[in-house]
Amino acid sequence: MTEMQDQIKGIIENEDVALFMKGTPQFVMCGNSHRALEALRRAGAPVTAVDILPDPRIRAELSALSGWPTIPQVFVGGELVGGADIVEELEASGELERTLREKLGDEYRGAGEERVVAVA
Amino acid sequence: MTERLEGLLREAFPGDEVAVEDRTGGGDHFQVTVTSPRFDGLSLVEQHRLVYDALATPLTDGTIHELRIKTEGSS
Numbered sequence: 001m002t003e004m005q006d007q008i009k010g011i012i013e014n015e016d017v018a019l020f021m022k023g024t025p026q027f028v029m030c031g032n033s034h035r036a037l038e039a040l041r042r043a044g045a046p047v048t049a050v051d052i053l054p055d056p057r058i059r060a061e062l063s064a065l066s067g068w069p070t071i072p073q074v075f076v077g078g079e080l081v082g083g084a085d086i087v088e089e090l091e092a093s094g095e096l097e098r099t100l101r102e103k104l105g106d107e108y109r110g111a112g113e114e115r116v117v118a119v120a
Numbered sequence: 121m122t123e124r125l126e127g128l129l130r131e132a133f134p135g136d137e138v139a140v141e142d143r144t145g146g147g148d149h150f151q152v153t154v155t156s157p158r159f160d161g162l163s164l165v166e167q168h169r170l171v172y173d174a175l176a177t178p179l180t181d182g183t184i185h186e187l188r189i190k191t192e193g194s195s
Contacts, residue, residue, distance in 0.1 A: 067169070068172070070179070081165070086164045089164065090164070
């Protein structure tokens with residue numbers, strides 16, 4: 001496994017909610033990344049965002065790990081939840097909140113601030 | 121391009137309801153909707169994976185810049 005893949009795997013496994021996106025929450029560069037981020041915010045998820053744009057290898061290594069071809073990708077408790085369409089659908093039905101509570105505990109809303117980590 | 125994607129989806133989901141919409145008219149942003157009994161009992165991630173598998177070529181050759189997916193089971 002490459003060092004970058006190791007780093008990505010670490011983020012997926014260690015962060016409560018990992019969002020791999022184009023841009024950052026402060027400066028979103030893609031409509032679908034925006035949709036996923038907003039759905040997570042509505043559910044009160046403690047988002048750790050990773051911008052995949054600085055290096056094309058990030059996206060390649062991520063998709064090799066997850067088997068998911070598109071961006072954004074959302075992981076909760078180490079498990080792939082899906083892309084923008086799925087996250088929006090799960091948020092609308094209330095299932096996203098249920099998953100967050102199940103994986104992170106009832107107090108997940110206070111679990112952390114939105115933050116950005118870099119892969120290099 | 122819409123026809124090409126529809127063809128690929130029909131091959132992967134024979135006899136099921138598939139629809140492809142070119143969202144911007146530019147031939148690279150698509151909304152696809154598939155209704156199939158094959159989705160029954162599968163998680164949304166598994167359902168979307170089946171659609172991604174069907175569209176693997178246009179997804180990797182750069183044809184599709186953005187893909188929105190809606191899947192429905194038979195029930």
